[in-house]
Amino acid sequence: MNLEEQYDRIYKYLYFRLHDQHTAEDLTQETFLRFIGSRTYQDENRQLQYLYTIARNLCSQYYRDKMIVFNIDEALDIPQLEESEQSLLERISLIDALQKLSLEEREMLLLRYVNDVPVPVISRLYHISRFAVYRRLKGILKKVKEEMEGENG
Amino acid sequence: MDNDRIIKLLKEICSTPEPEEKKAFFQGLEDQGLISRRPVVINHGDFLLRQFFYVGKWIWLLSAVLLLCIMGICYGNTGNYPFALTPLLAVEILVETGRSSRWKMAELEYTARFSLRSVMLARIFLVGIVETAGLLVVIWVVRPWFSYSLIRVFLYMMVPYLAASLLGSVYERKNRSDNNWGSIIICFLSSGLFAAAPSYLSSLYEERFTVIWTVAFILLVFSLVVSMRRWICELEEAVWN
Secondary structure (H helix, E strand, O other): OOHHHHHHHHHHHHHHHHOOHHHHHHHHHHHHHHHHHOOEEOOHHHHHHHHHHHHHHHHHHHHHHHOOOOOHHHHOOOOOOOOOHHHHHHHHHHHHHHHOOOHHHHHHHHHHHHOOOOHHHHHHHHOOOHHHHHHHHHHHHHHHHHHHHHHHO | OOHHHHHHHHHHHOOOOOOOOHHHHHHHHHHOOOOOOOOEEOOHHHHHHHHHHHOOHHHHHHHHHHHHHHHHHHHOOOOOHHHHHOHHHHHHHHHHHHHHHHOHHHHHHHHHHHOHHHHHHHHHHHHHHHHHHHHHHHHHHHHHHOOOOHHHHHHHHHHHHHHHHHHHHHHHHHOOOOOOHHHHHHHHHHHHHHHHHHHHOOOOOOHHHHHHHHHHHHHHHHHHHHHHHHHHHHHOOOOOO
16 A cells, blocks of 8 residues: 555545544545554555545544534535536536435545545445445435536526 | 546546655664564464464463352352353453453454464364363362263253353354453353252252253354354455455
């Protein structure tokens, strides 16, 4: 596992949960320090899952300490003006559709399709079977699609 | 719109500012010689030993106090009442297994490294084995204070303990909650039931019923193994967050 490559992904994951560059970077570094600080391991294949679990726990801890409520509007990239109208509309309807998902559903989409986390790792992260991960992702995409199509008429 | 388009859009809207301190962080790790330091794989013995120290101190303390109480009551020669105390030992196993649900954060990190199944199995195994060993020592010590044979004292002590463990584990499996009050009540009820049993079933501890106690013991061991196995299997499907 390439730590530098994973740094970017963990940072991205935390950024979308915190929407604060410096806090995301601080927690990313804390994640890696904790990961390196743990001397023992039983299964080498679980390292990626372990990294994400530490990041997720640090994030939840941060929310709890600061009493922050996650606002996806702030986290997602605001469409740029120079883009085509169709693309802008699609982006806005996707953001709206994502807002209607639960935090866990959004997190699963982010992990799988933005951070390219393998399905077996996600299944261990959520303590569900690989089949269940596939089924949930399919269901979430379907939900997003229906929302987007509903909004666009 | 197809799924590929949604995924492409998702990647586009999820752009992030570049991390500013990445290079300095990895340089710092390298300077301190930490970059090559990765978690190492440990064997099962080390894993069990770590779990042993992870089990709450009060669990061991309470077990010791309970076992001493059983011995003290046996020494006081108060009839069959000591046998009714063994279900309380099961409380500690059930409470220890419930700790994972109560302390979600640390446990999640821990189980990310070692898998939930192995952590739970190790804890149940450790607490169960230490308590059973303690109970066997108590049985051996208190046997001369009873008019029963060693095997009968063993059965009278073990059957209530196993019955409470079985009922508690079934309850925990069916009702996953953040506390263990249900199974704690079950253990106390089992204890009360076995304490009250001689008053309405005076022949319960007679020698002619030894076969029934033996059958009950075998059935309970078998059921407990089946119940624990199912419990552990179901844990794999539990969604913790």
